[in-house]
Amino acid sequence: MLFTHVVGARPNFMKAAPVIAKLGERRDVAQMLVHTGQHYDSSMSQVFFSDLGLPTPDVNLGVGSASHAKQTALVMIRFEEVLQDRRPDWVIVYGDVNSTLAAALVASKLHIPVAHVEAGLRSFDRTMPEELNRILTDQLADLLFTPSVDGNENLAREGIPSSRIHFVGNVMIDTLVRLLPTAMAAWPKLKEELALWTRYGLLTVHRPSNVDEPQTLRSLIEVLQKIGADIPLIFPVHPRTRQRIMSLDLVTPISGIQFIEPLGYVDFLALQGNAEFVITDSGGMQEETTYLGVPCITLRDNTERPVTVAIGSNKLVGNNAERLVHEAQLILDGAATKGGIPPLWDGQAAGRIADQMTKVVGQCGAA
Ligand code: UD1
Secondary structure (H helix, E strand, O other): OEEEEEEOOHHHHHHHHHHHHHHHOEOOOEEEEEEOOOOOOOOOOHHHHHHHOOOOOOEEOOOOOOOHHHHHHHHHHHHHHHHHHHOOOEEEEEOOOHHHHHHHHHHHHOOOOEEEEOOOOOOOOOOOHHHHHHHHHHHHOOEEEEOOHHHHHHHHHOOOOHHHEEEOOOHHHHHHHHHHHHHHHHHHHHHHHOOOOOOOEEEEOOOHHHHOOHHHHHHHHHHHHHHHHHOOEEEEOOHHHHHHHHOOOOOOOOOOEEEEOOOOHHHHHHHHHOOOEEEEOOOHHHHHHHHHOOOEEEOOOOOOOHHHHHOOOEEEOOOOHHHHHHHHHHHHOOOOOOOOOOOOOOOOHHHHHHHHHHHHHOOOOEO
């Protein structure tokens, strides 16, 4: 039984790692890892393979950066060749990036069954490329593994048979639980390297809606500077954001904000776990902060992870500067609402996925 996992961009790696590990414990399972090459900088890709203990990819499609159409098409063309050559029994795709949809579409057309890990999430905002990727991947998938019950409800509403849908919990949290002790052990060294002697907020931003339009980005940096006057903000900068900021010709240095290179998984987890709060437009960080009990302010009007808002750890502020400052101030005053941990975010999700896959394929029992 050959399972082919497809990863391409940074948020895929921490989702695939625990599933590969758990399937690897089963009898009669062979696995192949395909990296599409959507992310290729060492700081966006390679460092995650070593931090997470992921196997070296069997194939790298080397697609790199391009427009959505070109990037998706290149993955399709090159992945089709791999599938025709190797004919795996299942293709497993993760999350909502362009590589996810491209791989699911190619496999489905070759009649190779597809499993989607992190299925069912919806922001109901079709201007987000990820939302289109989610909807279409879920329509194509034969097995859908959801991280939260809202995912099951969304899929049912879209007419997906319940027999295909399995609520297994959050695989990202499996990786977090496994590597949190390593991150905490790495913290003293990182703290010293970054000279983080006071409390700080952690900032990340990379969504097209926040960084692609120069005036939006300029206004955002201005309000972040205001917050940075009260508490320093540390900002690992995504390559896409770096390019956009450079083109703004801002007066530097930007006080209150410490710009650093993107970090690997372990260091970033340490930085997140020790922050007073996080300001972000990332999807994964809304979940990680929820687990860590770190307040999260999300620079979006909507989220495909509503459970993080319902449970109280995540506040959506969109691009409303006043609300952003207000939420940061509440946290600094110790008045932020406390959150909790959603059901099945317990570090065991990948085991449930492996159990379910095993049942469905019916050929490979526990070793
Ligand atoms: C992609 C995902 C997004 C995810 C994010 C995490 C899609 C539609 N988007 O967005 O859901 O949250 O990854 O990072 O799939 N670049 C580099 N080096 C790299 C990768 C990218 O310099 O290794 C630069 C390139 O200029 C590229 C830009 O970043 O054009 C954007 O990269 P891309 O993969 O298209 O999308 P992300 O913004 O990273």
